[in-house]
Amino acid sequence: MISKTDDFQELFDASGKPLGALLGPDAWALVRETVLAHFAPQTAPAVEEPIQDWRDLVQFWDFNYPVDHDVTCELCGNSTNAWELDEPRKFMLTAANLGGLVAFRCQSCQAKILKRHFKDCVKTEAKPFMPEKSIRNLGRGK
Template sequence: MSKHDDSITELFDKNGNLIGALLTAELWAEIKPMLADRLPKEEPEEKPEPIADWEMLKDFWDFPYPVDTDVKCDECGSQTEDWQKDEPRKFKLRTANLGGLVSFRCCNCKSRISKRHFKDEITSETTPFIENKDLNKEARY
Protein backbone atom coordinates (compact mmCIF):
# COMPACT_ATOMS: atom_id res chain seq x y z
CA MET A 1 0.00 0.00 0.00
CA SER A 2 1.42 3.38 -1.06
CA LYS A 3 1.61 6.32 1.34
CA HIS A 4 -0.59 8.23 -1.16
CA ASP A 5 -3.45 5.70 -1.44
CA ASP A 6 -5.79 7.96 0.57
CA SER A 7 -4.48 11.13 -1.07
CA ILE A 8 -6.16 10.73 -4.46
CA THR A 9 -9.88 10.51 -5.17
CA GLU A 10 -10.74 9.60 -8.75
CA LEU A 11 -13.75 11.31 -10.32
CA PHE A 12 -16.01 9.54 -12.81
CA ASP A 13 -18.88 10.68 -15.03
CA LYS A 14 -22.29 8.97 -15.04
CA ASN A 15 -20.99 6.40 -17.56
CA GLY A 16 -18.04 5.40 -15.42
CA ASN A 17 -15.42 7.27 -17.46
CA LEU A 18 -12.54 8.75 -15.49
CA ILE A 19 -12.78 12.56 -15.83
CA GLY A 20 -10.38 13.81 -13.19
CA ALA A 21 -8.90 13.40 -9.75
CA LEU A 22 -8.85 15.26 -6.44
CA LEU A 23 -5.62 15.47 -4.49
CA THR A 24 -5.12 16.28 -0.83
CA ALA A 25 -3.28 19.50 -0.03
CA GLU A 26 -0.28 17.52 1.24
CA LEU A 27 0.08 15.52 -1.98
CA TRP A 28 -0.45 18.63 -4.12
CA ALA A 29 2.31 20.47 -2.21
CA GLU A 30 4.61 17.50 -2.89
CA ILE A 31 3.99 17.17 -6.65
CA LYS A 32 3.34 20.82 -7.59
CA PRO A 33 7.07 21.61 -8.07
CA MET A 34 7.32 18.68 -10.53
CA LEU A 35 4.55 20.23 -12.64
CA ALA A 36 5.71 23.85 -12.46
CA ASP A 37 6.42 24.15 -16.19
CA ARG A 38 2.86 22.96 -17.03
CA LEU A 39 1.04 25.23 -14.54
CA PRO A 40 -0.04 28.84 -15.14
CA LYS A 41 2.40 31.49 -13.99
CA GLU A 42 2.03 32.49 -10.33
CA GLU A 43 1.71 36.18 -11.18
CA PRO A 44 -1.73 36.75 -12.69
CA GLU A 45 -1.95 39.58 -15.15
CA GLU A 46 -3.31 42.83 -13.80
CA LYS A 47 -7.09 43.02 -14.01
CA PRO A 48 -8.58 46.33 -15.11
CA GLU A 49 -10.09 48.49 -12.41
CA PRO A 50 -13.87 48.06 -12.07
CA ILE A 51 -14.54 51.74 -12.86
CA ALA A 52 -18.09 50.94 -14.06
CA ASP A 53 -18.89 49.59 -10.57
CA TRP A 54 -17.48 52.77 -8.99
CA GLU A 55 -19.56 54.93 -11.35
CA MET A 56 -22.69 52.91 -10.54
CA LEU A 57 -22.08 53.42 -6.79
CA LYS A 58 -21.73 57.18 -7.40
CA ASP A 59 -24.89 57.25 -9.56
CA PHE A 60 -26.94 55.61 -6.82
CA TRP A 61 -25.20 57.40 -3.91
CA ASP A 62 -27.75 57.91 -1.14
CA PHE A 63 -25.48 58.56 1.83
CA PRO A 64 -25.97 61.88 3.69
CA TYR A 65 -22.38 62.90 2.94
CA PRO A 66 -20.61 63.62 -0.38
CA VAL A 67 -18.76 60.96 -2.37
CA ASP A 68 -15.32 60.53 -0.84
CA THR A 69 -12.24 59.89 -2.96
CA ASP A 70 -9.52 60.04 -0.33
CA VAL A 71 -7.55 56.87 0.45
CA LYS A 72 -4.89 56.25 3.08
CA CYS A 73 -2.75 53.16 3.61
CA ASP A 74 -2.10 52.65 7.33
CA GLU A 75 0.64 50.15 6.51
CA CYS A 76 3.09 52.35 4.53
CA GLY A 77 1.54 55.80 5.03
CA SER A 78 0.78 56.45 1.36
CA GLN A 79 -2.26 58.68 0.92
CA THR A 80 -4.19 60.77 -1.59
CA GLU A 81 -7.09 63.20 -1.65
CA ASP A 82 -8.43 61.79 -4.94
CA TRP A 83 -7.29 58.33 -5.99
CA GLN A 84 -8.56 58.80 -9.58
CA LYS A 85 -6.48 61.92 -10.27
CA ASP A 86 -3.07 60.60 -9.21
CA GLU A 87 -0.50 60.06 -11.98
CA PRO A 88 0.99 57.61 -11.48
CA ARG A 89 -1.72 55.99 -9.39
CA LYS A 90 -1.01 55.48 -5.68
CA PHE A 91 -4.03 53.18 -5.28
CA LYS A 92 -5.84 50.84 -7.68
CA LEU A 93 -9.55 50.20 -7.32
CA ARG A 94 -10.18 46.50 -6.68
CA THR A 95 -13.93 46.40 -5.88
CA ALA A 96 -16.91 48.70 -5.50
CA ASN A 97 -20.52 47.75 -4.88
CA LEU A 98 -23.89 49.35 -4.23
CA GLY A 99 -23.72 48.28 -0.60
CA GLY A 100 -21.00 50.87 -0.05
CA LEU A 101 -17.97 48.58 0.12
CA VAL A 102 -15.01 49.93 -1.84
CA SER A 103 -11.54 48.40 -1.73
CA PHE A 104 -8.19 49.47 -3.10
CA ARG A 105 -4.71 47.99 -3.47
CA CYS A 106 -1.84 50.22 -2.40
CA CYS A 107 0.62 50.46 -5.31
CA ASN A 108 3.49 51.02 -2.87
CA CYS A 109 3.14 48.06 -0.46
CA LYS A 110 0.25 46.03 -2.01
CA SER A 111 -1.87 46.26 1.15
CA ARG A 112 -5.65 46.16 0.77
CA ILE A 113 -7.60 49.20 1.95
CA SER A 114 -11.32 48.55 2.53
CA LYS A 115 -13.67 51.49 2.92
CA ARG A 116 -17.14 50.74 4.22
CA HIS A 117 -19.74 53.45 3.70
CA PHE A 118 -22.44 53.31 6.37
CA LYS A 119 -25.43 55.58 6.82
CA ASP A 120 -23.67 57.90 9.27
CA GLU A 121 -19.97 57.13 8.86
CA ILE A 122 -17.16 55.74 6.73
CA THR A 123 -14.77 53.19 8.18
CA SER A 124 -11.43 52.28 6.66
CA GLU A 125 -9.33 49.19 7.31
CA THR A 126 -5.89 48.30 5.97
CA THR A 127 -4.93 44.64 5.56
CA PRO A 128 -1.19 44.11 5.00
CA PHE A 129 -0.05 42.17 1.94
CA ILE A 130 1.41 38.75 2.77
CA GLU A 131 4.16 37.75 0.34
CA ASN A 132 4.53 34.09 1.35
CA LYS A 133 1.09 32.58 1.81
CA ASP A 134 0.44 29.03 3.00
CA LEU A 135 -0.11 27.34 -0.36
CA ASN A 136 -2.09 24.56 1.33
CA LYS A 137 -4.74 27.13 2.21
CA GLU A 138 -4.69 28.97 -1.11
CA ALA A 139 -7.93 29.05 -3.08
CA ARG A 140 -8.26 30.08 -6.70
CA TYR A 141 -11.47 30.41 -8.62
Protein backbone atom coordinates in the same frame (compact mmCIF):
# COMPACT_ATOMS: atom_id res chain seq x y z
CA MET B 1 10.68 4.17 -7.91
CA ILE B 2 11.54 6.75 -5.24
CA SER B 3 15.00 8.00 -4.29
CA LYS B 4 14.73 9.51 -0.81
CA THR B 5 16.81 11.71 1.47
CA ASP B 6 15.67 13.63 4.51
CA ASP B 7 15.08 16.85 2.53
CA PHE B 8 13.66 15.64 -0.78
CA GLN B 9 12.34 12.68 -2.73
CA GLU B 10 13.09 12.20 -6.41
CA LEU B 11 10.28 10.49 -8.33
CA PHE B 12 10.90 8.20 -11.33
CA ASP B 13 8.63 6.16 -13.59
CA ALA B 14 9.02 2.39 -14.05
CA SER B 15 11.70 2.87 -16.73
CA GLY B 16 13.75 5.20 -14.52
CA LYS B 17 12.71 8.43 -16.28
CA PRO B 18 12.57 11.36 -13.83
CA LEU B 19 9.04 12.58 -13.06
CA GLY B 20 9.74 15.23 -10.44
CA ALA B 21 10.65 15.75 -6.84
CA LEU B 22 8.98 16.30 -3.50
CA LEU B 23 10.78 18.81 -1.32
CA GLY B 24 10.65 18.97 2.45
CA PRO B 25 10.17 22.32 4.22
CA ASP B 26 13.89 23.05 4.61
CA ALA B 27 14.73 22.22 1.00
CA TRP B 28 11.75 24.20 -0.30
CA ALA B 29 12.75 27.24 1.78
CA LEU B 30 16.19 27.17 0.11
CA VAL B 31 14.93 27.06 -3.48
CA ARG B 32 11.44 28.60 -3.33
CA GLU B 33 12.27 32.08 -4.65
CA THR B 34 14.44 30.71 -7.46
CA VAL B 35 11.80 28.19 -8.56
CA LEU B 36 8.96 30.72 -8.42
CA ALA B 37 10.99 33.33 -10.29
CA HIS B 38 11.84 30.79 -12.99
CA PHE B 39 8.33 29.41 -13.52
CA ALA B 40 6.18 32.45 -12.70
CA PRO B 41 5.10 34.75 -15.53
CA GLN B 42 7.68 37.45 -16.18
CA THR B 43 5.07 40.20 -16.21
CA ALA B 44 1.97 40.32 -14.12
CA PRO B 45 -1.22 40.22 -16.17
CA ALA B 46 -2.90 43.58 -16.47
CA VAL B 47 -5.86 43.81 -14.13
CA GLU B 48 -8.60 46.21 -15.03
CA GLU B 49 -10.19 48.28 -12.32
CA PRO B 50 -13.95 47.80 -11.88
CA ILE B 51 -14.56 51.49 -12.68
CA GLN B 52 -18.16 50.88 -13.78
CA ASP B 53 -18.95 49.41 -10.35
CA TRP B 54 -17.52 52.59 -8.78
CA ARG B 55 -19.55 54.78 -11.14
CA ASP B 56 -22.72 52.84 -10.29
CA LEU B 57 -22.08 53.40 -6.57
CA VAL B 58 -21.54 57.14 -7.15
CA GLN B 59 -24.65 57.39 -9.36
CA PHE B 60 -26.88 55.82 -6.69
CA TRP B 61 -25.09 57.43 -3.72
CA ASP B 62 -27.60 57.87 -0.88
CA PHE B 63 -25.31 58.29 2.12
CA ASN B 64 -25.59 61.35 4.41
CA TYR B 65 -22.22 62.75 3.25
CA PRO B 66 -20.59 63.55 -0.09
CA VAL B 67 -18.71 60.97 -2.16
CA ASP B 68 -15.21 60.57 -0.74
CA HIS B 69 -12.26 60.22 -3.11
CA ASP B 70 -9.51 60.12 -0.50
CA VAL B 71 -7.60 56.92 0.30
CA THR B 72 -4.91 56.41 2.95
CA CYS B 73 -2.83 53.35 3.73
CA GLU B 74 -2.33 53.19 7.49
CA LEU B 75 0.44 50.65 7.01
CA CYS B 76 2.90 52.58 4.81
CA GLY B 77 1.54 56.13 4.93
CA ASN B 78 0.68 56.33 1.22
CA SER B 79 -2.16 58.82 0.76
CA THR B 80 -4.18 60.69 -1.84
CA ASN B 81 -7.08 63.13 -1.87
CA ALA B 82 -8.37 61.96 -5.27
CA TRP B 83 -7.41 58.38 -6.15
CA GLU B 84 -8.91 58.54 -9.65
CA LEU B 85 -6.77 61.52 -10.65
CA ASP B 86 -3.37 60.21 -9.55
CA GLU B 87 -0.93 59.49 -12.35
CA PRO B 88 0.61 57.07 -11.76
CA ARG B 89 -2.01 55.58 -9.47
CA LYS B 90 -1.19 55.39 -5.77
CA PHE B 91 -4.16 53.07 -5.20
CA MET B 92 -5.84 50.66 -7.61
CA LEU B 93 -9.57 50.03 -7.24
CA THR B 94 -10.15 46.29 -6.80
CA ALA B 95 -13.85 46.20 -5.88
CA ALA B 96 -16.89 48.43 -5.40
CA ASN B 97 -20.53 47.62 -4.84
CA LEU B 98 -23.83 49.39 -4.29
CA GLY B 99 -23.79 48.34 -0.63
CA GLY B 100 -20.96 50.81 -0.03
CA LEU B 101 -17.97 48.49 0.14
CA VAL B 102 -14.98 49.82 -1.80
CA ALA B 103 -11.60 48.09 -1.87
CA PHE B 104 -8.21 49.32 -3.07
CA ARG B 105 -4.71 47.89 -3.43
CA CYS B 106 -1.93 50.20 -2.20
CA GLN B 107 0.66 50.48 -4.97
CA SER B 108 3.39 51.18 -2.42
CA CYS B 109 3.09 48.22 -0.01
CA GLN B 110 0.38 46.15 -1.77
CA ALA B 111 -1.89 46.31 1.31
CA LYS B 112 -5.64 45.93 0.88
CA ILE B 113 -7.57 49.06 1.87
CA LEU B 114 -11.26 48.55 2.64
CA LYS B 115 -13.67 51.46 2.89
CA ARG B 116 -17.05 50.48 4.30
CA HIS B 117 -19.60 53.23 3.72
CA PHE B 118 -22.44 53.28 6.23
CA LYS B 119 -25.33 55.76 6.33
CA ASP B 120 -23.59 58.14 8.74
CA CYS B 121 -19.89 57.22 8.59
CA VAL B 122 -17.06 55.52 6.71
CA LYS B 123 -14.99 52.82 8.36
CA THR B 124 -11.57 52.19 6.84
CA GLU B 125 -9.37 49.17 7.38
CA ALA B 126 -5.94 48.26 6.00
CA LYS B 127 -4.86 44.63 5.72
CA PRO B 128 -1.21 43.76 5.03
CA PHE B 129 -0.37 42.12 1.71
CA MET B 130 -0.53 38.33 1.74
CA PRO B 131 1.33 36.72 -1.19
CA GLU B 132 -0.71 33.53 -0.88
CA LYS B 133 -4.29 33.05 0.20
CA SER B 134 -4.90 31.41 3.53
CA ILE B 135 -6.40 27.94 3.50
CA ARG B 136 -9.79 29.30 4.55
CA ASN B 137 -9.95 31.48 1.42
CA LEU B 138 -9.25 28.69 -1.04
CA GLY B 139 -12.07 26.97 -2.91
CA ARG B 140 -13.05 23.56 -1.69
CA GLY B 141 -13.76 20.59 -3.93
CA LYS B 142 -16.58 18.14 -3.39
